[in-house]
Amino acid sequence: MRAGDHLSGRYRLNVRLGHGGMGEVWRAFDTELGRPVAVKVLLQFHATHEELQRFRREASIGARLKHPGITVVYDVGQHENRQFIVMELLEGMDLSQLLARSPGGLPVAEAVGLALQTAEALAAAHGGKVVHRDLKPGNLFLQDDGRIKICDFGIARAADTTGSITVTDRLVGTPAYMAPEQWRGEHVDAKCDQYALGCVLHALLAGTPPFPVSEQPWVLMHRHLEETPPALHRLRNDVPAEIAELVTALLAKHPDARPDAASTAQRLHSIQRHAPGPDSTSTRDATPPSRGPAPASEDPTTPVTATAPNHDTAPAPTQPIVPPLAPAALRHRPRRRALILGSLATASAGTLAALGLTLADSAGTPKKGGSPSPGPSRHPASSPGSPVTLRGGGNAVVRSVAFSPDGNTLASADDDGEARLWNVATKTLAKTFTHKPVNPWPKSLAQVTAFNPAFSTALSVAFSPDGARLAVGNGDGTVSVWNVATGAETTLPYLDPVEWNGSVAYVAFHPSGGMLAASYDAPAFRLWNLSTRTAGTPLTTGDTSWISTLAFSPSGTVLATSSGNGNPGNTTSDGRLQLWDVPSRSNIATLARTNSTLHSLAFSSDGKRLANLRSDGTLTLWDVSARRSTATLAGPGSEITCIAPGPGTLLASGTKDGAVNVWNTANSGSTAAVTTDTTSNCIAFSPDGKTLASGGTNLTMWTMT
Incomplete structure (x- = not known):
């Protein structure tokens, strides 16, 4: 694909944001509605049935789930035998980039706030009978307004679907964040996302997931299946006991022992609300009120900042909770x-x-x-x-x-x-x-x-x-x-x-x-x-x-x-x-x-x-x-x-x-x-x-x- 190409006579490609073996992601402009968008193009002319299924599944889920913490899909189409998805364009960085800047972990309050937003978005996905199956920092996008978006539902599945989670005899997911039942190739439900959320929260607090990413997959598999993760307070002594206990619960080996997304969000909210703070004048729920995407307009010739692949334009700032200045x-x-x-x-x-x-x-x-x-x-x-x-x-x-x-x-x-x-x-x-x-x-x-x-x-x-x-x-x-x-x-x-x-x-x-x-x-x-x-x-x-x-x-x-x-x-x-x-x-x-x-x-x-x-x-x-x-x-x-x-x-x-x-x-x-x-x-x-x-x-x- 080239800059200037028009897909379906409507979406003008401006800047390529990323590419991989299967496709490319472009910053584009919707000429009919006058707004910037992201376009993901499947480049393989002879994509396998499995690849097409994943691509279409991502589009279907993004269009169906309605939550400010989940990337919105606007449209799908085909251009010269190439499938494409049109999504909201996100400005910011993913959490893996954020962690690279803070190798020792984030301040506790920030880690809790990010995890809370993620848990609430997961609760919406699970309520819609969708399991992500590949939750990790690289799929959690921090927008420039501080809001988290869960991205890449390409390997997601319906929560009530039965059968193996393998794809052409390969386990799907990211090893450092995969639940034990994923490693065993068993049927998974929403609790596998909860395990991944525990790994993510551990990474936000300690700088790394519970088990080192550098280890070989079979070593990681053994540790996720058999070993108890290291206690957070031994890695970082300023982590409150209630947060360490929540991470331990999320990393339980058996799915039934893990809290669901809604109760996890409630616990994080309670932790955040009762966080210590001498002379603090207020505490609050850090999760912004739900809202739909704000309309945006853009001069497509204006230089733009670096944007993460497959994501969206920063929505207009929400109204503050504090009283306006009179x-x-x-x-x-x-x-x-x-x-x-x-x-x-x-x-x-x-x-x-x-x-x-x-x-x-x-x-x-x-x-x-x-x-x-x-x-x-x-x-x-x-x-x-x-x-x-x-x-x-x-x-x-x-x-x-x-x-x-x-x-x-x-x-x-x-x-x-x-x-x-x-x-x-x-x-x-x-x-x-x-x-x-x-x-x-x-x-x-x-x-x-x-x-x-x-x-x-x-x-x-x-x-x-x-x-x-x-x-x-x-x-x-x-x-x-x-x-x-x-x-x-x-x-x-x-x-x-x-x-x-x-x-x-x-x-x-x-x-x-x-x-x-x-x-x-x-x-x-x-x-x-x-x-x-x-x-x-x-x-x-x-x-x-x-x-x-x-x-x-x-x-x-x-x-x-x-x-x-x-x-x-x-x-x-x-x-x-x-x-x-x-x-x-x-x-x-x-x-x-x-x-x-x-x-x-x-x-x-x-x-x-x-x-x-x-x-x-x-x-x-x-x-x-x-x-x-x-x-x-x-x-x-x-x-x-x-x-x-x-x-x-x-x-x-x-x-x-x-x-x-x-x-x-x-x-x-x-x-x-x-x-x-x-x-x-x-x-x-x-x-x-x-x-x-x-x-x-x-x-x-x-x-x-």
């Missing part, structure tokens, strides 16, 4: 103009002189001129080389920096309104993106910028996970999404310009690339669906402090927000550190009431820890699952101004006096330190941990050796 709340919220103008005045007043290196001991007490703290690390402590100044001496202050996923490009957001791309290898300017401010006010642009100098600035930058797009939070309240290759700009508007007061504070891409979180000059933020360029109702913090920073967990199921307020008289407790469930758009915990700065959040690479920087310089580590503080890296007065995540357990911080520290969060020690000659407003680690960048009056970069 216009009155926006009108009467505390203003931050004083902060914006004050910070500019401070920078221009020359308060950037170096005051000496600031470190923190294990108790969190700041100390000047200290030595790096020793201690074990998952990554060897690197020594920074000589700093290279990419840009300095100008009038534009660097507000935000970010490395591309491949580490070859550094982006900066600057006070002069431009976003710049720097070649890391040559240390030269590669591109400049300039946004033309959108002025909603009945005054000239000069008058508006004189009143609010931040109006024409670029305030934050973030690369998409594939590096193809750069999001820039603009001072006029809009978000620019730039095509890095072509320089084309897509502008996401501020949805209520009448209430606009300052600027976008932060932007963050979802790990799948299809969603963008943006915070505004308000105690609220929005989640943008980049396929449809739409955003749901703002999600509100519940107080009047504007959100300063947002950060997605590595899996994308949890979003952390920190808020603060620069108005005179505010204290360190004026603000909130909160966790949000992305699928349901709801607040799941308020970890602390604390005033946080910009660039004040950083998840560890496994998503288990969250670092938070308070406005007074206190740097704290939080256990995401337990929702409690575990360590204080630096206390009040440390003069730390920004933080950024590094690979593994590393964390970078910058200070007012130009010190840049690299912390090992595993032991609360500082592993390396350098100094610049200006305040560090923002900092970034390259993905491989080999390069550090700091932005302030200068833009500086170090290569770690």
